[in-house]
Each structure stands twice: as structure tokens, then as C-alpha cells.
Amino acid sequence: MLEIRWHSRAGQGAVTGAKGLADVISTTGKHVQAFAFYGSAKRGAAMMAFNRVDDKVIMNHEKYMEPDFVFVIDPALVFTSDVTVNHKENTIYIITTHMSTEELAASQPKLAGKKVYTVDCIKIAQETIGRAIPNTPMLGAFMKISGMYDIEFFKESMKRILGKLPQKIIDANMLAIQRAFDEVK
Amino acid sequence: MAFDKMELQKIEVWDGNRAAAQALRQAQVDVVAAYPITPSTPIVEGYAKFLADGYIEGEYVMVESEHAAMSGCVGAAAAGGRVATATSSQGFALMVEVLYQASGMRLPIVLNVANRALAAPLNVNGDHSDMYLGRDSGWIQLDAYCPQDVYDLNFIAFKVSEDHDVRLPCMVHQDGFMTSHTAQGVHTLTDDEAYGFIGEYKPMNDMLDFEHPVTHGVQTEEDWHFEHKARQHNDLMTKVIPKIQAAFDDFEKLSGRKYNMVESYDMSDADVCVVCMGTSVETAREVATEMRAKGIKAGVVGIRVIRPIPFFEIAEALKGAKAIAALDRSSPNGAAGMLFNEIAGCLFNTDTKALLSGYVYGLGGRDLTKAHLVSLFTELQKNVDAGKVTTPLQQFIGVRGPKLSFL
Structure with a gap:
């Protein structure tokens, strides 16, 4: 079982990202689950989304999760919420920030000694898609860190999932995914 | 009027709401009268979008409350159409009066309920309070445990509910958020398989059959009320379980997925x-x-x-x-x-x-x-x-x- 927790603000696309990732993984024959905690469900409110992936049908519906990966797609959430809650010894963090990994770890002591990777998904999204929607770049970074799929296969799959959007937006998302894949450290 | 068919993947990653909306599309529901409420909203939203995009030949009726939504469903079902809607929680509570009308008038309506807590205190999340509120209403109630079940049980619901020996409305329950907003793999049926399983809607005592005038919504006092209620209960107790079993058996033959009254x-x-x-x-x-x-x-x-x-x-x-x-x-x-x-x-x-x-x-x-x-x-x-x-x-x-x- 692979488990992922997304930390996001409502409106940044964590649910869409989690569902998109589940959709891609499902086409490879694995079983998937994607869900979210909505809380007060106001745009901008901190929220979490979740992925489960397994070789067998996923029957566990508890919301409690000790994640293998934590994605943080809003830079402030590292400081305003505990992104390490219910962590495991080998939990891997991919965090959106303008800081370097070292600067980030120094500014948030909870991340000390943890496996942390950083990438500026907000900047990438602004420069490619033209809006601060950091969900698809995060998935590009995840492909690099996890080695889950070949990036070209992943981009092709995402093209299908984004299929209903204008071609310009799809192209921009592909650029964003590739840039995050290349830039995550 | 023509409508387009939709090509689905063998396994789609859908949440429970999407699964329900797709089932309503494949059932080619004639009328949905709805007043959307969290967490069931995407079900009727989905139906409306499929309708607007030409995937359904039907009608979406916007109303001013859930009481009116179920009233609209009662009217459309009495007129002789395949009818469905969706609700949750407070919306379900407001529908309760009309739920009894629907079952008492023996109208086959499918109601998807994304189960949610009842206020106060206000809460949009999932529990079974609304489901329990409906259990004396004379409806058939089926319960889904995951999005796949939601999809499949909607077909069972139409098939059983519309059977001329049953003629009772049916709820398909799913856990608010835990199923309604949780995406998982759902094995799909093709549009032809799904519609073929339910079959074309066959009206009975429909008000739009002007050759055979009927009365719906009558008053019966001490003289006949008890007989009507007893007969309705009799049919729930004796006719519905065998029909559900037959539908489960047919569905297993079609899909390979087996359901039981008690799992x-x-x-x-x-x-x-x-x-x-x-x-x-x-x-x-x-x-x-x-x-x-x-x-x-x-x-x-x-x-x-x-x-x-x-x-x-x-x-x-x-x-x-x-x-x-x-x-x-x-x-x-x-x-x-x-x-x-x-x-x-x-x-x-x-x-x-x-x-x-x-x-x-x-x-x-x-x-x-x-x-x-x-x-x-x-x-x-x-x-x-x-x-x-x-x-x-x-x-x-x-x-x-x-x-x-x-x-």
C-alpha cells in the first residue's frame, strides 16, 4: 500500500490532483482511492487530500493515514499547520517553496532529519499556466522523486485526463509537469 | 429526440456521486426534479450536464426546495416517466412528508441519498441519521459501501422499483464524502448493457394515458386507509425481496458482480x-x-x-x-x-x-x-x-x- 497526503488550500487543486493521479495509476492495473477532508470548505482554507494505491482492492475507508509521501502545495502551510502529523520514519516530503531545502529545514525545525525535497510549484504554475495552480507541477516532482512512471508516459496520461481543457492550457500543464520534474531537489 | 452514447473505459476512477450520475445517464431518466445539497450535489449536477451536452433525452426541473423536488418527482412519476433525484441530510428531512406520498401512491422513483448528519449542530459530513429517518417511509432502501456499489445498485433500484409487481420507490444510500467524494476504480457497463438491464420504462396507471383515466392522490378515511397501508406493507414484506434477489442474480450474470441482501x-x-x-x-x-x-x-x-x-x-x-x-x-x-x-x-x-x-x-x-x-x-x-x-x-x-x- 502506497499512501500520500496532500496539504493544500481549498481552490489550489489538491482534490483534482489527487483524483488525476489516481486516474493515471488506475490505467496501469493498480487499485486506487482519492479523497479529501474539506473542513469548512471555504476557498483558501487549509485542507488535506489523500491517495491510496495498492495491488489489491482497497477496502480501508478510515481517514487516518500514516503517509509514505506528503505533498505540500502551498508554501505557508509548512508553518501554519503540522505537515508532519502521523508521519512514519521514512515519510518523504515534497514541499512547494521559494527556499532551498536547507533553508526550509532550518526555518521549520519539525522537518529536521526528514527526507525533504523542494520545488517552487507556485512559481512554475504562474510562469507556465499563468495561475497559481500548483497541483500538476507537484505530480511532475513526484514522478521524479518516486520514479513511479516514465515522465513521458505520465504526461501522455495527464493529457487524456485534462482532455476537456483548451489545448493551450493542456500544453502549459505539460510544461509545468516537466519543469517541476527537472527542478525538484 | 436523439441522444449521444458515451464511451466509457472498462474501469473509470469515479467517486460515488459521479458513479450515481453516470448510472442516471445510462438509465436515461426522463425527469430529475432537484434542489441540490451537499454532499449529493454532483449527482444532479452531473445529470444536468449530461442532459445539456445531449447525452440524455429528459428534463431537469429546478425547484424551490427539497419538498418541491420530491413533489415534482411524484408528479412526473404519476404522469408516467422514469424519475430520479438525489439529496442529503436537511434536504432529506424536508422531503420526508412527500416520501410517504411517493410510496403510498406506489410510484417508482429512485432517490440517491449521500448520507449526512442532521443538524443541530449543523454538519455536512457523513453519518446515517438521514438514512435512519427514512426507514418507516415505505421506500425500499439499498446501501452502498463504495462507488462501485453505488453504480451497480442504481441499476438494481430502477429494475426492482419499476417492476409492475412492486411499484415502490427506492433509495440508494452511500456514505457522504466517504463514498460520495472518494474516487475509486469503478467497473463500468456499456450504455447498451446498462439500459438493456433495466429495460424500457413501462408505465402503469399513468396520468398521461388519456384513454384510461385514473385518479392519483386520493383521500381514504377509516373506510379504506388501513387496507391500502396493509397492502403496501404486504408487498414490501413478500414481493420485494424475491424481486431484489432476481435482480441481483441477473446483474451477476451481466457483470460478474454478486450482491446479497445480507453480505x-x-x-x-x-x-x-x-x-x-x-x-x-x-x-x-x-x-x-x-x-x-x-x-x-x-x-x-x-x-x-x-x-x-x-x-x-x-x-x-x-x-x-x-x-x-x-x-x-x-x-x-x-x-x-x-x-x-x-x-x-x-x-x-x-x-x-x-x-x-x-x-x-x-x-x-x-x-x-x-x-x-x-x-x-x-x-x-x-x-x-x-x-x-x-x-x-x-x-x-x-x-x-x-x-x-x-x-
């Missing part, structure tokens, strides 16, 4: 078992398997058909158990839980003398964790070892503050 998992040699509904059934199954590795013979019973209650099937499923936990996700507010009472009733005149205890859990979306279920199965095993219920008969799982227990 039993690892029950053939189980000493301890949990009886519950919704997503909890699946989580409990996973924990039961893990308990067996620890030497506790655990099983799970899920209630698939809530109304009419599969009385004898429940007794049969539980006949070998030594300790049973009935899990209710709705506050009984001054009584034992509904499942506790139902199970006690099912078993009372049988030879099964299992130890029965009740638990209230998960109100307002409170998480039922695997850790909770491990403690629960362990507690049940203690009851078996002691030969008696060692705890009060009613306990609360997962509530903060001092431990609550009663009876």
Missing part, C-alpha cells in the same frame, strides 16, 4: 462479528482479516437491503456467531441502536443465543479507524471468553470526553 464475510466459522453499514463494512472486513492472523476468528456482516429488512437472512448470517456487535452510525436518541434492535428481533425466536452488544459511532463524519475496530473485535472476544457481555450494552466509539455507556 457475510468470513462468517462460516466466525466467533466474533461486527454488523454495520456503509464504508465501515469494508474497513471492518480488512480488520477482520488482520484479527484472524492474531488468532481471533472475526467476521463481518453488512446489511445491503435495509428496507424491507431481510429478517431471516440476518438470522441465518449470524447463526454461528458467539458475540455480535451492532454498529449504528446515528444517534438513537433515547433507545438502543436500530441495528441492535433489528438484530435482537431477528434472533430472539431462534436457537442462536449470541452475546449482542451495541455501539454508536462515527456521528458527523467522525472517523472509524482500524484501531477502533481492533479494540472492538478484542472486546467481543473477551465477551466470548467470559461467556457473557462484559460491558454495558450500549457504548460509544470515538467520542471525546468521559467514556459514555448505557443499558
Whole structure:
């Protein structure tokens, strides 16, 4: 079982990202689950989304999760919420920030000694898609860190999932995914 | 009027709401009258979009309340169309008066309910309060445990509800958010397979058949009211279960997926078992398997058909158990839980003398964790070892503050 927790603000696309990732993984024959905690469900409110992936049908519906990966797609959430809650010894963090990994770890002591990777998904999204929607770049970074799929296969799959959007937006998302894949450290 | 068919992948990643909306599209529902409410909103939104995009030949009626939504459904069903809608929680509560009209008028309507807590305090998350509120309304109630079930049970609902021997409305329940907003793989049917399974809508006593005028919505006082209600109850008690079974059998032939009135998992040699509904059934199954590795013979019973209650099937499923936990996700507010009472009733005149205890859990979306279920199965095993219920008969799982227990 692979488990992922997304930390996001409502409106940044964590649910869409989690569902998109589940959709891609499902086409490879694995079983998937994607869900979210909505809380007060106001745009901008901190929220979490979740992925489960397994070789067998996923029957566990508890919301409690000790994640293998934590994605943080809003830079402030590292400081305003505990992104390490219910962590495991080998939990891997991919965090959106303008800081370097070292600067980030120094500014948030909870991340000390943890496996942390950083990438500026907000900047990438602004420069490619033209809006601060950091969900698809995060998935590009995840492909690099996890080695889950070949990036070209992943981009092709995402093209299908984004299929209903204008071609310009799809192209921009592909650029964003590739840039995050290349830039995550 | 023509409509387009939709090519689906063999497995689609859908949440429960999407699965329901797609089923309504494939059923080619004629009329949806709806007043959207969280967490069921995307079901009727989905139908409206499919309709606007030319995938359905039908009509979406916007109304001013859930009371009007169900009233619109009653009107459309009486006129002679295939009718469905969706609601949750407060919307369901506002519909209640008309739910009784729909069943009393013997109108086949399919209502998808994304189960949600009832205020006060206001809460949009999932529990079974609304589902329990509907259980005396004369509707058939089916319960889904995951998005796949939601999709499949909608087809079962139309098939059974519209059968001329049944003619009773049917609810398809799913857990708000835990199913309605949780995306999982759903094995799909093609549009032709799905529509072929339900079949074309065959009206009966429809008001738009002007050659054969009929009266709907009559008044009967002491002279006939009791006979109508008794006949409705008779049909629920005698005709519906066989029709559901036949629909389950046909559906298995079509899809390979098997449903039962009462779903039993690892029950053939189980000493301890949990009886519950919704997503909890699946989580409990996973924990039961893990308990067996620890030497506790655990099983799970899920209630698939809530109304009419599969009385004898429940007794049969539980006949070998030594300790049973009935899990209710709705506050009984001054009584034992509904499942506790139902199970006690099912078993009372049988030879099964299992130890029965009740638990209230998960109100307002409170998480039922695997850790909770491990403690629960362990507690049940203690009851078996002691030969008696060692705890009060009613306990609360997962509530903060001092431990609550009663009876």
C-alpha cells in the first residue's frame, strides 16, 4: 500500500490532483482511492487530500493515514499547520517553496532529519499556466522523486485526463509537469 | 429526440456521486426534479450536464426546495416517466412528508441519498441519521459501501422499483464524502448493457394515458386507509425481496458482480462479528482479516437491503456467531441502536443465543479507524471468553470526553 497526503488550500487543486493521479495509476492495473477532508470548505482554507494505491482492492475507508509521501502545495502551510502529523520514519516530503531545502529545514525545525525535497510549484504554475495552480507541477516532482512512471508516459496520461481543457492550457500543464520534474531537489 | 452514447473505459476512477450520475445517464431518466445539497450535489449536477451536452433525452426541473423536488418527482412519476433525484441530510428531512406520498401512491422513483448528519449542530459530513429517518417511509432502501456499489445498485433500484409487481420507490444510500467524494476504480457497463438491464420504462396507471383515466392522490378515511397501508406493507414484506434477489442474480450474470441482501464475510466459522453499514463494512472486513492472523476468528456482516429488512437472512448470517456487535452510525436518541434492535428481533425466536452488544459511532463524519475496530473485535472476544457481555450494552466509539455507556 502506497499512501500520500496532500496539504493544500481549498481552490489550489489538491482534490483534482489527487483524483488525476489516481486516474493515471488506475490505467496501469493498480487499485486506487482519492479523497479529501474539506473542513469548512471555504476557498483558501487549509485542507488535506489523500491517495491510496495498492495491488489489491482497497477496502480501508478510515481517514487516518500514516503517509509514505506528503505533498505540500502551498508554501505557508509548512508553518501554519503540522505537515508532519502521523508521519512514519521514512515519510518523504515534497514541499512547494521559494527556499532551498536547507533553508526550509532550518526555518521549520519539525522537518529536521526528514527526507525533504523542494520545488517552487507556485512559481512554475504562474510562469507556465499563468495561475497559481500548483497541483500538476507537484505530480511532475513526484514522478521524479518516486520514479513511479516514465515522465513521458505520465504526461501522455495527464493529457487524456485534462482532455476537456483548451489545448493551450493542456500544453502549459505539460510544461509545468516537466519543469517541476527537472527542478525538484 | 436523439441522444449521444458515451464511451466509457472498462474501469473509470469515479467517486460515488459521479458513479450515481453516470448510472442516471445510462438509465436515461426522463425527469430529475432537484434542489441540490451537499454532499449529493454532483449527482444532479452531473445529470444536468449530461442532459445539456445531449447525452440524455429528459428534463431537469429546478425547484424551490427539497419538498418541491420530491413533489415534482411524484408528479412526473404519476404522469408516467422514469424519475430520479438525489439529496442529503436537511434536504432529506424536508422531503420526508412527500416520501410517504411517493410510496403510498406506489410510484417508482429512485432517490440517491449521500448520507449526512442532521443538524443541530449543523454538519455536512457523513453519518446515517438521514438514512435512519427514512426507514418507516415505505421506500425500499439499498446501501452502498463504495462507488462501485453505488453504480451497480442504481441499476438494481430502477429494475426492482419499476417492476409492475412492486411499484415502490427506492433509495440508494452511500456514505457522504466517504463514498460520495472518494474516487475509486469503478467497473463500468456499456450504455447498451446498462439500459438493456433495466429495460424500457413501462408505465402503469399513468396520468398521461388519456384513454384510461385514473385518479392519483386520493383521500381514504377509516373506510379504506388501513387496507391500502396493509397492502403496501404486504408487498414490501413478500414481493420485494424475491424481486431484489432476481435482480441481483441477473446483474451477476451481466457483470460478474454478486450482491446479497445480507453480505457475510468470513462468517462460516466466525466467533466474533461486527454488523454495520456503509464504508465501515469494508474497513471492518480488512480488520477482520488482520484479527484472524492474531488468532481471533472475526467476521463481518453488512446489511445491503435495509428496507424491507431481510429478517431471516440476518438470522441465518449470524447463526454461528458467539458475540455480535451492532454498529449504528446515528444517534438513537433515547433507545438502543436500530441495528441492535433489528438484530435482537431477528434472533430472539431462534436457537442462536449470541452475546449482542451495541455501539454508536462515527456521528458527523467522525472517523472509524482500524484501531477502533481492533479494540472492538478484542472486546467481543473477551465477551466470548467470559461467556457473557462484559460491558454495558450500549457504548460509544470515538467520542471525546468521559467514556459514555448505557443499558
